[in-house]
Amino acid sequence: MRTPLIAANWKMNKTIAETAAFFDAFLPVVRDVTDVDIIIAPPFTSLATAAEKTRSSSVKIAAQNAYFEEKGAFTGEISAAMLIDAGCEAVILGHSERRHILKETDEVINKKIKAALAHGLEVLFCIGELLAEREAGKTNDVLRTQITAGLAGIPSEGIVVAYEPVWAIGTGKTATPEIAQEAHDFIRSLLAEKYGDTAQTIRILYGGSVTPENVKGLMACPDIDGALVGGASLKPDSFAQLVRFNR
Numbered sequence: 001m002r003t004p005l006i007a008a009n010w011k012m013n014k015t016i017a018e019t020a021a022f023f024d025a026f027l028p029v030v031r032d033v034t035d036v037d038i039i040i041a042p043p044f045t046s047l048a049t050a051a052e053k054t055r056s057s058s059v060k061i062a063a064q065n066a067y068f069e070e071k072g073a074f075t076g077e078i079s080a081a082m083l084i085d086a087g088c089e090a091v092i093l094g095h096s097e098r099r100h101i102l103k104e105t106d107e108v109i110n111k112k113i114k115a116a117l118a119h120g121l122e123v124l125f126c127i128g129e130l131l132a133e134r135e136a137g138k139t140n141d142v143l144r145t146q147i148t149a150g151l152a153g154i155p156s157e158g159i160v161v162a163y164e165p166v167w168a169i170g171t172g173k174t175a176t177p178e179i180a181q182e183a184h185d186f187i188r189s190l191l192a193e194k195y196g197d198t199a200q201t202i203r204i205l206y207g208g209s210v211t212p213e214n215v216k217g218l219m220a221c222p223d224i225d226g227a228l229v230g231g232a233s234l235k236p237d238s239f240a241q242l243v244r245f246n247r
């Protein structure tokens, strides 16, 4: 059985005070949720506050990125050990905005995943195709390359995969449950080629314009084990509704 996981990616949003206010409103309304795992990824500057606020709850805090080196002359970068120090238990790696805006390659993402796992962080590993790639019939090729290169030399423990078609992120154009399920089924088959039966235990989240309105249909799909949510995770009531999708 794969426990559903609903994760929030706040991207470059919220000050420290706004982060504290979010948790003050959010935690009381999800306190009774024990059958869904919750991860929230605030910006770096809010991590310590978020970790402090959630210390006596089951909510885990994630960072949105980490560098692969331990320490040294890497201006502007943050190491996995620093994230642990700030109270993080997980990290998002390979997000499409980092791949496409910040030009991260599969090779760099692979190194980051290795460093994060070595420090005991759970990794939310994001993959997904561009609209042009889908329209050219290349979705499966893209997913295969991203999985093969991104997870090269990496065991399955501590990995959560997030399928986020780039055309669905922040656009309001969610993949239909059918389109998402087809991709998730293919991703699971790729994971099975690599990890055998263990692939059945790896959670695959869907991300891209997930809202309280469409989450139920997505979560009803057999290979969709959760959601990675951007826009709809910023308000405590809407993210609480997402976490309570099965109520």
Ligand code: PGA
Binding pocket: 009, 164, 168, 169, 170, 171, 172, 207, 208, 209, 210, 228, 229, 230, 231, 232
């Ligand atoms: P969105 O973002 O929910 O705003 O589409 C999802 C993501 O980028 O993780």
